[in-house]
Amino acid sequence: MGEIVRLQKYIAMCGEASRRAAEELISKGKVSVNGKKVTEQGVKVEIGADKVTVSGRLIKPEQKNFYIMLNKPLGYISSAKDQFDRPTVADLLKDEIKARLFPVGRLDYDTEGLLLMTNDGDFAYKITHPKHKVEKTYLAVLKGGLTEAKMNRLRRGVALSDGFLTAPADVRIIDAKAGQTLVQITIHEGKNRQVRRMFEAVGSRVDALKRVSINGVEMGNLPLGRWRHLTSHEISKLKNP
Numbered sequence: 001m002g003e004i005v006r007l008q009k010y011i012a013m014c015g016e017a018s019r020r021a022a023e024e025l026i027s028k029g030k031v032s033v034n035g036k037k038v039t040e041q042g043v044k045v046e047i048g049a050d051k052v053t054v055s056g057r058l059i060k061p062e063q064k065n066f067y068i069m070l071n072k073p074l075g076y077i078s079s080a081k082d083q084f085d086r087p088t089v090a091d092l093l094k095d096e097i098k099a100r101l102f103p104v105g106r107l108d109y110d111t112e113g114l115l116l117m118t119n120d121g122d123f124a125y126k127i128t129h130p131k132h133k134v135e136k137t138y139l140a141v142l143k144g145g146l147t148e149a150k151m152n153r154l155r156r157g158v159a160l161s162d163g164f165l166t167a168p169a170d171v172r173i174i175d176a177k178a179g180q181t182l183v184q185i186t187i188h189e190g191k192n193r194q195v196r197r198m199f200e201a202v203g204s205r206v207d208a209l210k211r212v213s214i215n216g217v218e219m220g221n222l223p224l225g226r227w228r229h230l231t232s233h234e235i236s237k238l239k240n241p
Protein backbone atom coordinates (compact mmCIF):
# COMPACT_ATOMS: atom_id res chain seq x y z
CA MET A 1 0.00 0.00 0.00
CA GLY A 2 1.23 3.50 -0.84
CA GLU A 3 1.55 6.33 1.65
CA ILE A 4 -1.72 8.10 2.52
CA VAL A 5 -1.62 11.89 2.41
CA ARG A 6 -4.04 14.80 2.40
CA LEU A 7 -5.15 15.87 -1.06
CA GLN A 8 -3.62 19.35 -0.84
CA LYS A 9 -0.29 17.83 0.16
CA TYR A 10 -0.50 15.41 -2.75
CA ILE A 11 -1.13 18.25 -5.20
CA ALA A 12 1.90 20.08 -3.78
CA MET A 13 4.02 16.92 -4.04
CA CYS A 14 3.17 16.80 -7.73
CA GLY A 15 4.68 20.27 -8.13
CA GLU A 16 1.28 21.55 -9.22
CA ALA A 17 0.71 24.28 -6.62
CA SER A 18 1.64 25.24 -3.05
CA ARG A 19 -0.52 23.60 -0.38
CA ARG A 20 -2.37 26.90 0.10
CA ALA A 21 -3.02 27.27 -3.64
CA ALA A 22 -3.99 23.58 -3.77
CA GLU A 23 -6.71 24.21 -1.17
CA GLU A 24 -8.08 26.92 -3.44
CA LEU A 25 -8.04 24.60 -6.46
CA ILE A 26 -10.04 22.12 -4.38
CA SER A 27 -12.64 24.67 -3.24
CA LYS A 28 -13.01 25.93 -6.80
CA GLY A 29 -13.95 22.40 -7.89
CA LYS A 30 -10.97 21.91 -10.15
CA VAL A 31 -9.77 18.69 -8.50
CA SER A 32 -11.10 15.16 -8.96
CA VAL A 33 -10.09 11.92 -7.25
CA ASN A 34 -10.75 8.75 -9.22
CA GLY A 35 -13.08 10.67 -11.53
CA LYS A 36 -15.14 12.27 -8.72
CA LYS A 37 -14.97 16.00 -8.09
CA VAL A 38 -13.81 16.89 -4.56
CA THR A 39 -14.59 20.30 -3.09
CA GLU A 40 -14.20 19.77 0.64
CA GLN A 41 -10.80 19.92 2.35
CA GLY A 42 -9.22 17.05 4.22
CA VAL A 43 -9.84 14.23 1.77
CA LYS A 44 -7.04 11.68 1.86
CA VAL A 45 -5.47 9.89 -1.09
CA GLU A 46 -3.14 6.95 -1.44
CA ILE A 47 0.03 7.61 -3.42
CA GLY A 48 0.34 5.28 -6.39
CA ALA A 49 -3.27 4.06 -6.14
CA ASP A 50 -5.64 7.04 -6.37
CA LYS A 51 -5.88 9.01 -9.61
CA VAL A 52 -5.94 12.75 -9.07
CA THR A 53 -6.72 15.24 -11.83
CA VAL A 54 -6.53 19.03 -11.81
CA SER A 55 -8.69 20.68 -14.47
CA GLY A 56 -8.99 17.23 -16.08
CA ARG A 57 -5.20 16.64 -16.20
CA LEU A 58 -3.77 13.61 -14.36
CA ILE A 59 -1.02 14.63 -11.94
CA LYS A 60 1.70 12.44 -10.41
CA PRO A 61 4.22 13.02 -7.61
CA GLU A 62 7.63 14.03 -8.85
CA GLN A 63 9.96 11.10 -8.34
CA LYS A 64 13.30 11.89 -6.81
CA ASN A 65 15.87 9.66 -8.39
CA PHE A 66 18.54 8.00 -6.28
CA TYR A 67 21.89 6.80 -7.59
CA ILE A 68 23.86 4.95 -4.98
CA MET A 69 26.97 2.81 -4.80
CA LEU A 70 27.20 0.11 -2.21
CA ASN A 71 30.04 -2.12 -1.08
CA LYS A 72 28.17 -5.42 -0.86
CA PRO A 73 29.48 -7.81 1.79
CA LEU A 74 29.47 -11.59 1.32
CA GLY A 75 26.27 -13.27 2.40
CA TYR A 76 23.86 -10.67 1.02
CA ILE A 77 21.42 -11.29 -1.82
CA SER A 78 21.34 -8.73 -4.66
CA SER A 79 17.61 -8.24 -4.68
CA ALA A 80 15.04 -6.21 -2.85
CA LYS A 81 13.57 -9.29 -1.14
CA ASP A 82 14.62 -12.90 -0.63
CA GLN A 83 12.24 -15.86 -0.57
CA PHE A 84 14.34 -17.52 2.16
CA ASP A 85 14.57 -14.32 4.24
CA ARG A 86 18.32 -14.04 3.86
CA PRO A 87 19.78 -10.53 4.25
CA THR A 88 19.40 -8.45 1.10
CA VAL A 89 21.31 -5.43 -0.16
CA ALA A 90 18.13 -3.38 0.38
CA ASP A 91 18.54 -4.07 4.14
CA LEU A 92 21.79 -2.09 4.04
CA LEU A 93 19.97 1.07 2.92
CA LYS A 94 16.55 0.85 4.49
CA ASP A 95 17.27 2.76 7.72
CA GLU A 96 18.61 5.73 5.84
CA ILE A 97 16.72 5.81 2.53
CA LYS A 98 12.98 5.47 2.40
CA ALA A 99 12.63 5.27 -1.39
CA ARG A 100 12.42 1.78 -2.85
CA LEU A 101 15.69 1.15 -4.64
CA PHE A 102 16.65 -1.89 -6.66
CA PRO A 103 20.07 -3.24 -7.53
CA VAL A 104 21.48 -2.57 -10.99
CA GLY A 105 22.44 -6.06 -12.11
CA ARG A 106 23.57 -8.68 -9.64
CA LEU A 107 26.47 -9.81 -7.57
CA ASP A 108 26.46 -13.38 -6.31
CA TYR A 109 25.79 -14.18 -2.66
CA ASP A 110 29.48 -15.10 -2.35
CA THR A 111 30.82 -12.05 -4.22
CA GLU A 112 31.47 -8.70 -2.59
CA GLY A 113 32.07 -5.20 -3.87
CA LEU A 114 30.60 -2.50 -6.04
CA LEU A 115 26.86 -2.66 -6.57
CA LEU A 116 24.79 0.24 -7.89
CA MET A 117 21.31 0.85 -6.50
CA THR A 118 18.70 3.15 -8.03
CA ASN A 119 15.00 3.77 -8.60
CA ASP A 120 15.64 5.01 -12.16
CA GLY A 121 14.67 2.19 -14.50
CA ASP A 122 16.21 3.81 -17.61
CA PHE A 123 19.54 4.17 -15.83
CA ALA A 124 19.48 0.51 -14.76
CA TYR A 125 18.57 -0.60 -18.28
CA LYS A 126 21.47 1.34 -19.81
CA ILE A 127 23.98 -0.27 -17.51
CA THR A 128 22.70 -3.81 -17.67
CA HIS A 129 21.73 -4.19 -21.33
CA PRO A 130 24.51 -6.12 -23.09
CA LYS A 131 24.35 -3.87 -26.16
CA HIS A 132 25.90 -1.03 -24.14
CA LYS A 133 28.95 -3.17 -23.29
CA VAL A 134 29.47 -1.57 -19.89
CA GLU A 135 32.83 -2.66 -18.51
CA LYS A 136 32.96 -4.25 -15.08
CA THR A 137 36.27 -4.86 -13.34
CA TYR A 138 36.78 -7.58 -10.73
CA LEU A 139 39.57 -8.70 -8.46
CA ALA A 140 39.73 -12.46 -8.16
CA VAL A 141 41.81 -14.46 -5.71
CA LEU A 142 42.75 -17.70 -7.44
CA LYS A 143 43.90 -20.88 -5.85
CA GLY A 144 47.34 -21.55 -7.33
CA GLY A 145 49.00 -19.75 -10.21
CA LEU A 146 47.81 -18.58 -13.62
CA THR A 147 50.01 -19.34 -16.60
CA GLU A 148 50.54 -16.95 -19.49
CA ALA A 149 48.79 -19.47 -21.76
CA LYS A 150 45.67 -19.48 -19.57
CA MET A 151 45.67 -15.67 -19.40
CA ASN A 152 45.82 -15.51 -23.18
CA ARG A 153 42.88 -17.88 -23.49
CA LEU A 154 40.83 -15.69 -21.15
CA ARG A 155 41.91 -12.61 -23.12
CA ARG A 156 40.74 -14.13 -26.40
CA GLY A 157 37.51 -15.60 -25.01
CA VAL A 158 36.66 -19.02 -23.59
CA ALA A 159 33.73 -21.43 -23.88
CA LEU A 160 31.77 -21.68 -20.62
CA SER A 161 30.25 -24.94 -19.43
CA ASP A 162 26.95 -24.12 -21.19
CA GLY A 163 28.74 -23.43 -24.49
CA PHE A 164 28.58 -19.61 -24.23
CA LEU A 165 31.66 -18.09 -25.83
CA THR A 166 32.92 -15.09 -23.84
CA ALA A 167 34.08 -11.88 -25.51
CA PRO A 168 37.73 -10.83 -25.20
CA ALA A 169 38.58 -9.75 -21.65
CA ASP A 170 41.30 -7.67 -20.09
CA VAL A 171 43.27 -9.87 -17.67
CA ARG A 172 46.31 -9.00 -15.59
CA ILE A 173 48.10 -10.41 -12.59
CA ILE A 174 48.24 -7.95 -9.70
CA ASP A 175 50.07 -10.13 -7.19
CA ALA A 176 51.29 -13.70 -6.99
CA LYS A 177 52.44 -15.55 -3.91
CA ALA A 178 52.84 -19.18 -3.05
CA GLY A 179 49.56 -20.94 -3.67
CA GLN A 180 47.55 -17.85 -4.52
CA THR A 181 47.24 -15.31 -7.35
CA LEU A 182 45.41 -11.99 -7.36
CA VAL A 183 44.05 -11.26 -10.82
CA GLN A 184 42.23 -8.24 -12.21
CA ILE A 185 39.72 -9.03 -14.94
CA THR A 186 37.48 -6.69 -16.93
CA ILE A 187 34.48 -7.98 -18.87
CA HIS A 188 31.48 -6.32 -20.47
CA GLU A 189 29.08 -9.24 -20.38
CA GLY A 190 27.03 -10.37 -17.44
CA LYS A 191 26.23 -14.07 -17.64
CA ASN A 192 25.42 -15.83 -14.41
CA ARG A 193 28.63 -16.37 -12.37
CA GLN A 194 30.56 -15.42 -15.44
CA VAL A 195 33.92 -14.58 -13.89
CA ARG A 196 34.03 -17.73 -11.79
CA ARG A 197 33.01 -19.82 -14.79
CA MET A 198 35.62 -18.18 -17.04
CA PHE A 199 38.37 -19.18 -14.63
CA GLU A 200 36.83 -22.63 -14.30
CA ALA A 201 36.99 -22.94 -18.09
CA VAL A 202 40.78 -22.64 -17.91
CA GLY A 203 41.02 -24.93 -14.90
CA SER A 204 41.42 -22.33 -12.12
CA ARG A 205 39.35 -21.93 -8.99
CA VAL A 206 38.22 -18.53 -7.69
CA ASP A 207 38.43 -18.42 -3.88
CA ALA A 208 37.23 -14.82 -3.50
CA LEU A 209 35.71 -12.33 -5.88
CA LYS A 210 35.17 -8.59 -5.58
CA ARG A 211 33.87 -6.06 -8.12
CA VAL A 212 35.86 -2.84 -7.98
CA SER A 213 34.61 -0.66 -10.84
CA ILE A 214 31.84 -0.22 -13.38
CA ASN A 215 32.48 1.81 -16.51
CA GLY A 216 35.41 3.57 -14.85
CA VAL A 217 33.43 4.44 -11.69
CA GLU A 218 35.57 3.08 -8.86
CA MET A 219 34.48 1.86 -5.47
CA GLY A 220 37.70 3.21 -3.91
CA ASN A 221 37.88 2.84 -0.15
CA LEU A 222 34.16 2.75 0.61
CA PRO A 223 33.94 0.44 3.66
CA LEU A 224 32.27 -2.96 3.36
CA GLY A 225 28.52 -2.72 3.93
CA ARG A 226 28.46 1.06 3.48
CA TRP A 227 27.01 3.16 0.66
CA ARG A 228 27.26 6.66 -0.77
CA HIS A 229 25.48 8.77 -3.36
CA LEU A 230 27.15 8.86 -6.78
CA THR A 231 28.47 12.25 -7.87
CA SER A 232 26.85 13.92 -10.89
CA HIS A 233 30.08 13.24 -12.80
CA GLU A 234 29.83 9.51 -12.00
CA ILE A 235 26.14 9.43 -12.98
CA SER A 236 26.85 10.95 -16.36
CA LYS A 237 29.80 8.60 -16.92
CA LEU A 238 27.45 5.67 -16.31
CA LYS A 239 24.60 7.12 -18.36
CA ASN A 240 26.83 7.50 -21.40
CA PRO A 241 28.62 4.19 -21.63
Ligand code: URA
Residues within 6 Å of the ligand: 106, 107, 108, 109, 111, 192, 193, 194, 195, 196, 197, 209
Ligand atom coordinates in the same frame (compact mmCIF):
# COMPACT_ATOMS: atom_id res chain seq x y z
N1 URA B 1 30.97 -12.99 -11.98
C1 URA B 1 30.76 -13.90 -11.02
O1 URA B 1 31.20 -15.04 -11.12
N2 URA B 1 30.05 -13.52 -9.93
C2 URA B 1 29.57 -12.27 -9.76
O2 URA B 1 28.94 -11.98 -8.74
C3 URA B 1 29.80 -11.34 -10.78
C4 URA B 1 30.50 -11.73 -11.87
